[in-house]
Amino acid sequence: GAGVSQTPSNKVTEKGKYVELRCDPISGHTALYWYRQSLGQGPEFLIYFQGTGAADDSGLPNDRFFAVRPEGSVSTLKIQRTERGDSAVYLCASSVGTTTSTDTQYFGPGTRLTVL
Amino acid sequence: AQSVTQLGSHVSVSEGALVLLRCNYSSSVPPYLFWYVQYPNQGLQLLLKYTSAATLVKGINGFEAEFKKSETSFHLTKPSAHMSDAAEYFCAVTKTSYDKVIFGPGTSLSVIP
Numbered sequence: 001g002a003g004v005s006q007t008p009s010n011k012v013t014e015k016g017k018y019v020e021l022r023c024d025p026i027s028g029h030t031a032l033y034w035y036r037q038s039l040g041q042g043p044e045f046l047i048y049f050q051g052t053g054a055a056d057d058s059g060l061p062n063d064r065f066f067a068v069r070p071e072g073s074v075s076t077l078k079i080q081r082t083e084r085g086d087s088a089v090y091l092c093a094s095s096v097g098t099t100t101s102t103d104t105q106y107f108g109p110g111t112r113l114t115v116l
Numbered sequence: 117a118q119s120v121t122q123l124g125s126h127v128s129v130s131e132g133a134l135v136l137l138r139c140n141y142s143s144s145v146p147p148y149l150f151w152y153v154q155y156p157n158q159g160l161q162l163l164l165k166y167t168s169a170a171t172l173v174k175g176i177n178g179f180e181a182e183f184k185k186s187e188t189s190f191h192l193t194k195p196s197a198h199m200s201d202a203a204e205y206f207c208a209v210t211k212t213s214y215d216k217v218i219f220g221p222g223t224s225l226s227v228i229p
Contacts, residue, residue, distance in 0.1 A: 004159070031214055042120075042206050042219030043160070056216060091160065095214065103213040107152075107160040 002026065004108035006092050012114045013082055021077040021111045025094030032075050033105060034067055035091040043091055049075060050097060082115045089113070118143045118209050120220035128226040135194040137223050139181075139207030142188060149190045150208040150217065151181055160206070166190060167213070177201070202227045 005024040013019050025032050030051050035043035045059040049069045060066075064082075069075040079086055089112050093105040123138040141147060149166040164175025171183045181192045190207060207220040 033216065035217075035219075040125075040221075042208075042221050043217075045216040045218070048216055050214075059216065093160075097214060104162055104165065105217060106162075109159040 004092055004094050004106055006090075006108040006111050008111060009109065010112045010114075012116065014116050015082060015084060017082050017115075019079050019082055019113065021079075021090050021113070023075045023077070023092030023094075023108060025073065025075070025092070026106055027073075028096070029094035029106075030072065030097030031095040031103075031105075032069060033093040033095075034075070034077050035093065037089045037091055037110070039088075046077070079113075082113075084115045087113055087115045118147065118211065118218045120207050120209050120218060122205075122207050122220040122223050124223055125221065126224045126226070128228055129197045130228050131199055132196050135179075135192070135197045135201065135225065137192040137205050137207075137225065139190045139192065139220060140188050141190060141207070141209045143209055143211070145211050147209045147211065148213060149181075149183060150210075151175065151179070151190075151192050152206045152208060152219075154204040154206065154222075156203070163192070163205075197225075197227045199227050199229065201225060 007022045032049040034046040037043045048056040051072045064080045066078045089110040091110045093107045095105045119142050121140050151163040152160045164173045166183045174180045179194045206222045208217045210217045
């Protein structure tokens, strides 16, 4: 079956511009996560959705970052006034969203954002 | 707060040799522990997961890891390295099955023919 997909795969923008990154989770998965991976580092948590609501947004670095999931499926990560330090690979993951130990996060291929 | 350390940012092994990638964690509650692998230009793939059942966890591609509470470790091993094992490996921890995952910095594995 289809996995987690992310678009675009690559995004190059100029400092100060606005960008949107899209995540399509696995069908039926109620939990959705965004992570950011800088070069040479492990992924860093940004935000977690359970259904349409953000259950944990403690990882968003500042108010330039915002994410939505209006219908509980597709999610969009929005970055305003981009800075060169925002350059990274943005990863999306989804899981069934149960409280059992078998719940596992499945990751998409990521969107590589480059801010010039 | 939870955290993960991975000793050795880069490990090289000969083809057919033992692979040992080290991971130590800190957690205030019994953790869920993971190993993920990231092949070049691919997404993160779950290798194996510890969920407080058996302390020795077997994963895909012949990898396994042992949870040792006394050492707060979750080292990843494979008896015989294959060229296709060359990748970046991440150890990770979470408090519950649906919580955010805290990743270590990663270990890059090279396999020498």
